[in-house]
Every structure is written in structure tokens, then in C-alpha cells.
Amino acid sequence: MAKVSVKDIIEKFELELISGEEGINRPITTSDLSRPGIELAGFLDYYPAERIQLIGKTELTFTEKLTDSEKQLRFEQLCTDITPGIIICRGLDVPSMLIEASEKEAVPLLRTKQKTTRFSGLLTNFLESKLAPTTAVHGVLVDVYGVGVLITGKSGVGKSETALELVKRGHRLVADDCVEIRQEDENTLVGTSPELIEHLLEIRGLGIMNVMTLFGAGAVRTFKRISVVMDLELWDQKKQYDRLGLDEEKMKIIDTELTKLTIPVRPGRNLAVIIEVAAMNFRLKQMGVNAAEQFTNRLAEQMSDR
Incomplete structure (x- = not known):
């Protein structure tokens, strides 16, 4: 899991640092946020101290009804040694007692001019993308007709050459050799390229080339969101390959299962065209059109009529 610090969100959202500068390198371990209204009222049995605390107009207006001793106690209870930070929204004035409490425990106290609900959504999306589970896969990721195709296979089988042909045919390269994958949602895998090799493609005999320049x-x-995995393997005469397309193989990456197609490789097969057609056929299946099932149903009908 990637590490995100309070300093990262200060730079990302241009937040104003009010106090607690010593704690700006505190790690943020969850994308969940907390609006500590009930905690300011005195109920702290389930206080989620490990979350970023968002304080808006409602919470600050409530604290004005508290006595000075109550305010001091509540603010000190909010500032713990594991609290990543406290953010005041709408550019509101920050109570002096909260500043003192944050300085005492080195809890970063920040301020933004954005509305609380709006900022909450932006910050949650940012943290979810940064804290999403990640992995890396050896392969090539190409956008083919809007379908994210992850091409896998043993080294030297022809993954990069196939990607080059697909790019020549008008499709778009995302990553070659190493694909960094993060799970942004329950069934959503997004692939990117490592910064060092972004836009680069390696072809044996030619070397490294910049696809964007060419x-x-x-x-x-x-x-690109990954939709299907196409595994290239050298043709094995002893192996039975699926000829109808009824058997759907799956490949699990992190916690998401993807459709996996095994494409045997041998001289004379145009892999780029095969992958193009496979991507279009995958889109048709997503829309409810399955040629293999239609053929099987027609065959069953003809056999039953005899």
C-alpha cells in the first residue's frame, strides 16, 4: 500500500498550515474521513482518531455554545498522537484553544476555503487512489477499441511486437514490459506505466523506441482500466485449445477476477488482428451478444428437429 503523508495533501490542495508543523509528515493510513460532531458533544467511545478530521461550520458553531473548560477538553481529546490532521473548511476562523491543543500534540491544523462536503469528496477520491492496493505484472497494456487489453506471456513470445503492430493500426499503448496495477474499486483495476519507461517500447533487434515521438x-x-487478459503462449500440438469460446477462463489480480484468453502463437498467425477481434468480441459479450452461445443454440435446435 502506498504511503501518503499530511504534507502530500497540503501540497495537493494548497492547504494553509495553521499550527502543528512538526507533524506534517504523519502518515495517513485510511481514505475514510471523520466529521467529529458527536465527539465535540462529548461522546468519544468510538472516536476514529486515525482518520483526517474535517471541521465545518456546523461543528464550529456548536463549539461556541460550550464553556471554555469544555472547549479545551474537547479539542485536547480530538488531538491524539495518531490523529493525522485536522482541517477547517470554508476558511473559517480557528479557535485559539484548538491551535494550542494541536501544537501540544503536534497535530497539523490546516485550513481550506472550500465547502466541507465538496472538499470531503475531493480528498476521499485522492486518498482512495493513493492508498489503493497495487501490484506489478510483466506484460503489455494496450487500449484496443476502448478495451484495456493486458497482454501477458513468457519473455520473447512477441508481446512487444504485437503491441507495436496494434499501435501502427491506430490503437494506444499504455505500458510495455512492466504494468503497474492498482485496484481503485471492488472490480476496477487500472494499469499505468512506471515513470522511467513511460511511452517506451522495446523490440529485440531494434532496441528501445519512444512510441509518442514516432x-x-x-x-x-x-x-487505462484493464478489462481482459490475453495470454500469448507458444503453440503446443498436444494441448487442446478452446475452439468455440464457451469456456471462460479467469485470472485473479489482487482481489479482481478478469476474463483470460489464451492465444497460441505460431508462424503465420497475425496476433494483432486476433487481439483486435478478441477485443471487439469481448465488447459484444458485455452488451449481451455471444456468438458462441448463439451457434450452440442453433446447433441444438437443428439436432432436436431430427
């Missing part, structure tokens, strides 16, 4: 900005993408 084919233009329209030939590359920064990221």
Missing part, C-alpha cells in the same frame, strides 16, 4: 500523442495513454 507515432504522435494519440498513440499513447497514461492509464
Whole structure:
């Protein structure tokens, strides 16, 4: 899991640092946020201290009804040694007692001019993307007709050459050799390229080439959701390959299962065209059109009529 610190969100959202500067390197371990209204009222049995605390107009207006001793106690209870930070929204004035409490425990106290609900959504999306589970896979990721195709296979089987042919045919390269994958949602995997090899493609005998320089900005993408895995393997005469397309194999990456197609490789097979057709056929299946099932149903009908 990637590490995110309070300093990262200060830079990302241009937040104003009020106090607690010593704690700006505190790690943020969850994308969940907390609006500590009930805690300011005195109920702290389930206080989620490990979350970023968002304080808006409602919470600050409530604290004005408390006595000075109550305010001091509540603010000190909010500032713990594991609290990543406290953010005041709407550019509101910060109570002096809260500043003192944050300085005492080195809890960063920040301020933004944005409305609480709006900022809450932006911050949650940012943290979810940064804290999402990640992994890396050896392969090539290409955007083919809007379908994110992850091409896998043993080294030297022809993954990069196939990707080059797909780029020449108007499709877009996302990553070659190493694909960094993060799970942004329950069934959503997004692939990107490591910064060092972004837009680069390695072809044995030719070396490394820059796809964007050769084919233009329209030939590359920064990221793409992965929809299907196409595994290239050398043709094995002893192996039975699926000829109808009824058997659907799955490949699990992190916690998400993806459709996996095994494509045997041998001289004379145009892999780029096969992958193009496979991507289009995958889209048709997603829309409810399954040619293999239709053929099987027609065959069953003809056999039953005899």
C-alpha cells in the first residue's frame, strides 16, 4: 500500500498550515474521513482518531455554545498522537484553544476555503487512489477499441511486437514490459506505466523506441482500466485449445477476477488482428451478444428437429 503523508495533501490542495508543523509528515493510513460532531458533544467511545478530521461550520458553531473548560477538553481529546490532521473548511476562523491543543500534540491544523462536503469528496477520491492496493505484472497494456487489453506471456513470445503492430493500426499503448496495477474499486483495476519507461517500447533487434515521438500523442495513454487478459503462449500440438469460446477462463489480480484468453502463437498467425477481434468480441459479450452461445443454440435446435 502506498504511503501518503499530511504534507502530500497540503501540497495537493494548497492547504494553509495553521499550527502543528512538526507533524506534517504523519502518515495517513485510511481514505475514510471523520466529521467529529458527536465527539465535540462529548461522546468519544468510538472516536476514529486515525482518520483526517474535517471541521465545518456546523461543528464550529456548536463549539461556541460550550464553556471554555469544555472547549479545551474537547479539542485536547480530538488531538491524539495518531490523529493525522485536522482541517477547517470554508476558511473559517480557528479557535485559539484548538491551535494550542494541536501544537501540544503536534497535530497539523490546516485550513481550506472550500465547502466541507465538496472538499470531503475531493480528498476521499485522492486518498482512495493513493492508498489503493497495487501490484506489478510483466506484460503489455494496450487500449484496443476502448478495451484495456493486458497482454501477458513468457519473455520473447512477441508481446512487444504485437503491441507495436496494434499501435501502427491506430490503437494506444499504455505500458510495455512492466504494468503497474492498482485496484481503485471492488472490480476496477487500472494499469499505468512506471515513470522511467513511460511511452517506451522495446523490440529485440531494434532496441528501445519512444512510441509518442514516432507515432504522435494519440498513440499513447497514461492509464487505462484493464478489462481482459490475453495470454500469448507458444503453440503446443498436444494441448487442446478452446475452439468455440464457451469456456471462460479467469485470472485473479489482487482481489479482481478478469476474463483470460489464451492465444497460441505460431508462424503465420497475425496476433494483432486476433487481439483486435478478441477485443471487439469481448465488447459484444458485455452488451449481451455471444456468438458462441448463439451457434450452440442453433446447433441444438437443428439436432432436436431430427
